[in-house]
Amino acid sequence: AQSVTQLGSHVSVSEGALVLLRCNYSSSVPPYLFWYVQYPNQGLQLLLKYTSAATLVKGINGFEAEFKKSETSFHLTKPSAHMSDAAEYFCAVRSGLGQGRLYFGRGTQLTVWP
Amino acid sequence: GAGVSQSPRYKVAKRGQDVALRCDPISGHVSLFWYQQALGQGPEFLTYFQNEAQLDKSGLPSDRFFAERPEGSVSTLKIQRTQQEDSAVYLCASSLARLGDTEAFFGQGTRLTVV
Numbered sequence: 409a410q411s412v413t414q415l416g417s418h419v420s421v422s423e424g425a426l427v428l429l430r431c432n433y434s435s436s437v438p439p440y441l442f443w444y445v446q447y448p449n450q451g452l453q454l455l456l457k458y459t460s461a462a463t464l465v466k467g468i469n470g471f472e473a474e475f476k477k478s479e480t481s482f483h484l485t486k487p488s489a490h491m492s493d494a495a496e497y498f499c500a501v502r503s504g505l506g507q508g509r510l511y512f513g514r515g516t517q518l519t520v521w522p
Numbered sequence: 523g524a525g526v527s528q529s530p531r532y533k534v535a536k537r538g539q540d541v542a543l544r545c546d547p548i549s550g551h552v553s554l555f556w557y558q559q560a561l562g563q564g565p566e567f568l569t570y571f572q573n574e575a576q577l578d579k580s581g582l583p584s585d586r587f588f589a590e591r592p593e594g595s596v597s598t599l600k601i602q603r604t605q606q607e608d609s610a611v612y613l614c615a616s617s618l619a620r621l622g623d624t625e626a627f628f629g630q631g632t633r634l635t636v637v
Contacts (some may be wrong), residue, residue, distance in 0.1 A: 512564030
């Protein structure tokens with residue numbers, strides 16, 4: 409079975425500060441991992457995905473995430489926060505053997521202060 | 523179309539009313555998913571289609587929920603005799619194939635409020 413835990417439902421940072429959003433996963437088989445961003449009243453937009461090609465994954469808007477199998481983690485980072493990064497972020501896992509359904513975490517609301 | 527389109531964007535239903543939510547996936551996308559997102563929660567899987575075949579409906583919360591994709595493109599999620607606990611955002615997603623690393627593209631969702 410697959411599951412995702414996002415530590416911290418709310419994260420606040422100052423503009424220009426490091427962003428770190430935590431995600432731990434549980435999967436019985438090698439997983440595919442995703443980070444999505446959701447702006448108010450919008451659908452989910454893919455930020456980046458891990459598909460076993462490289463453990464450090466770079467995504468859009470300056471975000472990146474590192475897959476650490478020993479820690480079962482896939483934390484999302486950005487060196488310098490921008491006001492436009494304020495949104496809800498979801499980590500998701502999909503089994504490589506599955507039919508494509510995603511298992512999402514509960515989400516982390518990122519607030520960026522000026 | 524350019525993206526996944528869902529209609530209506532907002533729906534208010536009286537308790538006990540039936541509702542139908544529509545999803546237009548990206549043209550050519552084989553896989554189609556429905557998710558339910560309650561307030562303050564992550565999306566929860568409802569059901570999955572590969573073309574017109576409903577291969578997984580294990581996430582449908584009750585027999586009041588029904589989904590179809592008769593011609594392998596547009597899909598409809600129907601909720602009969604709506605209850606207050608059905609209030610949520612219903613998201614539709616489509617992807618080109620069923621491979622595990624294929625990106626799923628999401629629509630903007632339908633916000634259902636049952637009063």
